[in-house]
Amino acid sequence: MSSLWKSLRHQLEWLGVSLLAWLIPRLPRPMAVQFGRAAGALAAHLDFPGRRVALSNLEAVFGDRFSPAERARITRESYQQFTGTMIDLFWNPRLNAENYRRLIEFQGWDEFCRTIGPTGPCIIAACHYGNFEWFSLAAGYAGLVATIVSQEFKNPKLDSIFQRLREQSGHRFVQREGAIVKLYRNLRRGGTAA
Template sequence: MKKLRYFFETLLIESAAWIMPRLPRWLILALSRGIGSIAYLADKRGRTTALENLRCAFGDRYTLKERQHIARGSYQVFARTFFDLFWSSKLTAETWQKHFDIRLHDEQAEQQAREKGGVWVTPHFGNFEFLSLTWGYRGLPYTVVAQNFKNPGLTPIFNRLRSHSGQTVIAQESAILKLMKLLKRGGFVGMLVDLNIEPGRTSAAIQCFGLWTSVPTLHVQLTQRLGLAIIPSICLPLPDGRYEVSTLADIHPKPGDDIQGLTQRAWDHFETVIREHPECWMWMYKHWRYRPVGVPGVPHPDYPLYSNYSQALKDMIPEALSPK
C-alpha cells in the first residue's frame, strides 16, 4: 500500500515540476493566494499554532482579526515559495534578473566571501528557497543541507529543482564534515537558522520575540573556526511577482567570541525584518517547543500552549539573563 502511495505522490510531484514552468506568472501568483487561503482554513492544527505564536510574539499589538490576516498571509507566502520552486526551472542565466532586485548591504563583504568562502544564513522567511537560486546565478553556488523525504522518489526531484542554478544539495548524514571541507576550500554554504531543536551541545538559547528558544549554532561554529563571515540574507516577495533579495550586516566571529551572543546577534537581524513583514515568516511552525520557566507540564502564560518545560534550556541561558 505504501509503495502505491509513494508511486502516485512521485507522479503528482513530477507532473507539477513539468506543468508549473509552462504556466503564466499571473496564474502562479493566483494559485499561491488561493491554495494558501485554502490551506489556512483546512489546516486546523497549523492555523492554531500560527495564531498562538502570533499572540505570544506580539502580545496586544494585533487584534485577533489582524493575527488571522497575518497567519493567512503566511500560508500564502509559503504556497508561493512552494509553487515558485517548481516554476523556477523556467529561469535561465539570461532571464533571471528581471524577476529579482538585488540589494547588498556591503559589496566588500561579499567580495571577501567570494575570495575566502562564507556562510549565508536565512530563516523560513519569504522565499527562502530562492536565495540559493539567486546567488547561484550570481556566481556563488551554495551547498545546502536538506532532509531526505520518506518517499525516496521525491528526493531527486526536489534536489534537481534546488540545484537549478548550480547549487549542491547534500543529505544531513555527515553534513558537518562535508561542510567543513567545503569551506576550507573556499566554498559557499547556505543554512536555515530558525529551526527549533532540542537544547544541547549543538544549540544555543536565544531570545526570539522576547521568548527563549533553542536554535542551531553550526553557522557560528563553522565560521568561528575557519575565520569566515556570516552573511544574513532574505528574499522578500513583492506584490508584482518579483523578489527583493538582500544581504544584511555581515558578522565576523572571532575565536574567543561567545557562541550564544553571536547566535543571538544573527537572529536579531532577522527579527527586525520579520516585525516589518510578519506575514512572510512561517508562523505555523512550532518555534517555541521548549520553555525555560514555569512548572513542568503546565504552560507558561507567555509561551505557546504547545510548549514544554525544559530544564536543559534554562541551564543554557546566561545567568544574568536567566528567568526567575
C-alpha cells in the first residue's frame, strides 16, 4: 500500500473514530443501543470476506446443525454483539462510579470479593465474550483497578482515543512491548494485572 494512501486512510479512520467518540456519548442509551445493532447488521452485510469466514467457520464446527439462514443470523448477531460492545465503549463517558451498576450487572462478583478480593495481587484473564469493554470499566469502578495489556491498532492515531475511554475507571493500559516487566512490577506492589 502506498504511504500516501495509508496516511490518508489513517487520517480518515481517526476522523471517523473521533466523530463517534464525540457523538455516541451524546445519544440517549436506547438510541446508542439501536445504533450499535444497526451498525452491526450493516457490517455483517457489507464485510464480504469476514462474513464468508464466519459462515464457513460455523459450517465447519456445526456441520448441518444450523441451516444456511440460521448461520446467517448467528453471523449477523455476532457482528451486532461486537459493534454494540464498541458503541458501549464510546458511550463510556456517560458512566461513572455512581451510576454504572444501573446498567452493568455483575454475576459472581460477591464470590470473587469474598475469596480473592479486589485488592489482592492477582492476574485476570478475560475472554472477549459479551461486553468485555464494560466488564473492564465496571471492575475498575468496583475497586478492581488493573494494569492491562492492550493490542496496538494498526493505525497509531487511534490508540490514544481508545486508551482514554478504557482508562476512565482507573485502569492503566500498557502496550504489548515491555508489558511483562510492567505487569510483574505491578503485581509485586500488590496490584492486579490483566
